Structure formats: C-alpha cells, structure tokens
Amino acid sequence: xxxxxxxxxxxxxxxxxxxxxxxxxxxxxxxxxxxxxxxxxxxxxxxxxxxxxxxxxxxxxxxxxxxxxxxxxxxxxxxxxxxxxxxxxxxxxxxxxxxxxxxxxxxxxxxxxxxxxxxxxxxxxxxxxxxxxxxxxxxxxxxxxxxxxxxxxxxxxxxxxxxxxxxxxxxxxxxxxxxxxxxxxxxxxxxxxxxxxxxxxxxxxxxxxxxxxxxxxxxxxxxxxxxxxxxxxxxxxxxxxxxxxxxxxxxxxxxxxxxxxxxxxxxxxxxxxxxxxxxxxxxxxxxxxxxxxxxxxxxxxxxxxxxxxxxxxxxxxxxxxxxxxxxxxxxxxxxxxxxxxxxxxxxxxxxxxxxxxxxxxxxxxxxxxxxxxxx
Ligand SMILES: NC(=O)c1ccc[n+]([C@@H]2O[C@H](COP(=O)([O-])OP(=O)(O)OC[C@H]3O[C@@H](n4cnc5c(N)ncnc54)[C@H](OP(=O)(O)O)[C@@H]3O)[C@@H](O)[C@H]2O)c1
Numbered sequence: 001x002x003x004x005x006x007x008x009x010x011x012x013x014x015x016x017x018x019x020x021x022x023x024x025x026x027x028x029x030x031x032x033x034x035x036x037x038x039x040x041x042x043x044x045x046x047x048x049x050x051x052x053x054x055x056x057x058x059x060x061x062x063x064x065x066x067x068x069x070x071x072x073x074x075x076x077x078x079x080x081x082x083x084x085x086x087x088x089x090x091x092x093x094x095x096x097x098x099x100x101x102x103x104x105x106x107x108x109x110x111x112x113x114x115x116x117x118x119x120x121x122x123x124x125x126x127x128x129x130x131x132x133x134x135x136x137x138x139x140x141x142x143x144x145x146x147x148x149x150x151x152x153x154x155x156x157x158x159x160x161x162x163x164x165x166x167x168x169x170x171x172x173x174x175x176x177x178x179x180x181x182x183x184x185x186x187x188x189x190x191x192x193x194x195x196x197x198x199x200x201x202x203x204x205x206x207x208x209x210x211x212x213x214x215x216x217x218x219x220x221x222x223x224x225x226x227x228x229x230x231x232x233x234x235x236x237x238x239x240x241x242x243x244x245x246x247x248x249x250x251x252x253x254x255x256x257x258x259x260x261x262x263x264x265x266x267x268x269x270x271x272x273x274x275x276x277x278x279x280x281x282x283x284x285x286x287x288x289x290x291x292x293x294x295x296x297x298x299x300x301x302x303x304x305x306x307x308x309x310x311x312x313x314x315x316x317x318x319x320x321x322x323x324x325x326x327x328x329x330x331x332x333x334x335x336x337x338x339x340x341x342x343x344x345x346x347x348x349x350x351x352x353x354x355x356x357x358x359x360x361x362x363x364x365x366x367x368x369x370x371x372x373x374x375x
Pocket of ligand 1: 047154179287308310361362363365
C-alpha cells in the first residue's frame with residue numbers, strides 16, 4: 001500500500017495564557033524503519049488517563065468550538081501549577097489502540113505483522129496512522145476486529161497487575177473502588193476465575209446492583225448511610241489487606257484502612273496502642289476525585305498509602321512475565337478482558353461538545369471508542 005504523506009492526529013496544548021486547545025492537525029505519516037510497522041489505526045478507547053492529557057484541568061463549562069477543527073477551554077488559575085511541565089507543547093493523545101499493519105520494515109519481525117490486526121500501547125493513538133516498533137505490537141488472532149482489541153493493554157494489564165501485586169506483597173484478598181468501571185468489571189471476572197475474594201466499593205445503588213448481577217459477593221455502596229458498617233463487615237468476611245483506590249481524593253483510603261484494622265484486631269489479645277502488626281496497604285491508582293487525599297490516622301502503624309502506575313509495574317516485570325500476561329489478555333479478549341463502549345466517534349466527533357460532555361463524564365458504562373478512519 002502507498003502510504004499517504006499526511007494524516008490527521010488529535011493534539012492538546014495549553015498556552016501560557018491558560019487557554020487549552022484540543023485540535024485536529026495534519027501530521028506526516030512516517031515511513032517504517034527496518035524494525036517498525038505502520039498501523040492504520042481503527043479503534044482507540046478514551047480512558048480516564050487519556051482525558052487527563054486531553055483536557056487537563058480545563059474548566060469544560062468554558063468550552064468553545066473553533067477556530068477550525070479545534071475547541072478551546074480555560075484552565076483555572078489554581079490548576080496551572082500542575083500543568084506547568086506541558087505549557088506550550090502540542091501533545092498527541094491516546095495511550096492505546098488497534099488497527100491494521102499497512103506497511104512494514106524489512107526485519108522479519110516487522111514483515112510478519114503485515115496485513116495483521118495488532119494492538120499497541122504506544123501513545124498518540126488518536127491518529128489515522130501510527131508508526132511503531134514491531135516488537136511493541138500485540139498480534140491479534142485472525143478475524144479479531146480492531147474494536148475488540150483496542151483496550152488490550154491499559155485496563156487488562158492493570159487488572160492483572162493488581163493481582164500480581166497482591167500476591168507478591170503477601171495479601172490474599174483485594175478491596176477495589178470505583179468498582180463498576182470497565183476495569184472493575186475485568187478485575188471482578190479475574191478474581192472470580194482465580195477464587196480471590198474482592199470487596200467492590202461503588203457509589204450508587206445502581207452500580208451495586210450491576211456488580212451483584214455479575215456475581216460479586218462483597219459489594220459496598222459509599223452513598224449508603226451505613227457504608228462504613230457495611231465496609232467493616234466486608235473486610236471482616238474477607239480479611240483483605242490491600243486496596244486499589246481509583247478515586248484518590250477525599251477520605252476513602254482512610255475508611256478502608258480503618259475497616260481493615262478493625263477486621264484484624266483480636267478482641268481477646270492484650271490491648272496495644274500501636275495497633276495490629278499486620279501491614280495494610282492502599283494504592284491510589286487513579287484520580288477520579290482530584291481533591292486532596294485526607295487521612296485521619298486511627299489504625300495503628302502497620303500501613304502504607306502509595307501510588308500505583310501500570311507503566312512502573314511493567315518496567316519492573318521480567319520480560320517472560322510480561323509475555324505471559326499479554327498472552328492471557330489475548331486468550332481472554334472476548335471474555336475476561338472484554339471492554340464495553342457506549343458509542344464510537346470519529347476524530348472530528350471527538351471535538352463535538354456533546355461528545356466531549358459524554359466522554360468527559362467518566363460515568364459507568366459510558367466509555368467511548370475513537371475510530372480514526374471514520375467520517
Ligand atoms: N494507575 C494506572 O496505571 C491505571 C491504569 C488503568 C486505569 N486506571 C484508572 O482506573 C480507573 C477506571 O478506569 P476505567 O477505564 O475502567 O473507567 P470507566 O470505565 O470510564 O469508569 C469510570 C468509573 O469511575 C466512577 N467514578 C467517576 N468519578 C468518580 C468519583 N469522583 N468517585 C467515585 N467514582 C467515580 C464512575 O462511576 P459513576 O457512574 O458513578 O460516575 C465509573 O464507574 C480510572 O480512574 C483510571 O484512571 C489507572
């Protein structure tokens with residue numbers, strides 16, 4: 001196939017004037033080096049981490065369409081320090097996606113992918129064409145639509161990474177927040193398959209009902225007036241000592257640690273003002289609530305709160321373990337690791353205010369898929 005000289009790409013830029021611009025621009029299509037392939041991108045999900053880069057901390061109530069193929073919005077002054085590192089840079093967006101390899105370098109590993117549908121987590125995936133290292137592509141079984149493989153990396157490897165982390169750090173059960181998310185439903189299916197007890201925290205009765213309909217045993221609704229009692233009961237039943245919190249802001253980490261400590265305390269043991277000796281760990285792995293993390297300590301001293309990021313986890317993973325996890329994702333693409341999308345939009349559609357409102361909501365069941373070849 002003759003590659004086009006230029007193709008469309010979605011980019012995000014914040015200027016010194018605190019104006020954020022998301023625009024569709026023409027960029028050169030890069031011919032492959034011997035070890036590279038060119039992917040015609042056909043599907044890429046809009047994940048919460050993509051939204052963070054796309055719209056940063058902009059106030060979407062100030063969104064204005066234009067000029068041309070762009071939208072602009074103001075970044076509040078209070079949010080500017082957090083985006084200082086990206087000021088003036090036009091950044092390509094889209095962590096992961098899938099498509100057809102339409103050109104390949106001369107290396108056998110690249111040639112082997114020609115004509116195949118591959119998934120990749122290479123960044124800049126809201127592009128019509130993407131040139132990437134062949135070794136980074138995950139070759140999907142013949143006949144797999146790009147849409148089915150678009151979310152092969154971020155959420156599946158994170159769900160698997162949570163279980164790996166749980167085991168490596170010596171825990172036996174997991175607490176998960178924002179648990180009705182795409183990722184939360186994957187983690188639920190994985191835990192069911194591996195017989196790992198999971199405490200799923202959600203924030204509405206509808207999400208609780210959804211997870212129970214999928215077979216979840218320990219579902220706790222943070223909007224309920226009896227949330228903390230229900231959380232304590234779920235922790236007493238499972239004795240989970242590791243939590244992955246996607247919310248980040250507010251007191252959720254504290255509530256989890258308090259419930260964990262209460263579940264571990266032995267009423268028959270002599271009182272210790274230092275609490276139990278069992279380590280309890282909360283990993284903040286998302287920022288759905290961008291407010292401060294508030295922790296009032298009342299759970300002894302054997303605890304930790306830290307960050308957890310897929311990219312860091314993958315960097316530390318031995319290559320053979322990464323290959324094993326990727327193979328599990330491919331094997332479970334239509335079952336354990338299936339993602340659901342509320343709608344598919346074109347690159348131009350990504351700039352429509354109604355679409356932006358829909359995907360920026362980060363609501364349960366509202367995930368959007370981008371098809372850069374559409375429209
Ligand atoms: N650290 C990492 O490496 C890593 C990797 C992958 C994913 N993640 C994180 O994993 C999370 C889930 O991703 P996803 O793609 O599965 O998301 P998703 O399918 O878009 O679902 C988002 C979920 O978050 C809930 N939510 C939104 N704002 C919330 C808030 N302020 N408090 C509590 N719940 C809130 C939504 O519930 P409602 O319907 O109630 O709004 C919805 O269930 C995201 O935070 C993402 O950033 C992190």
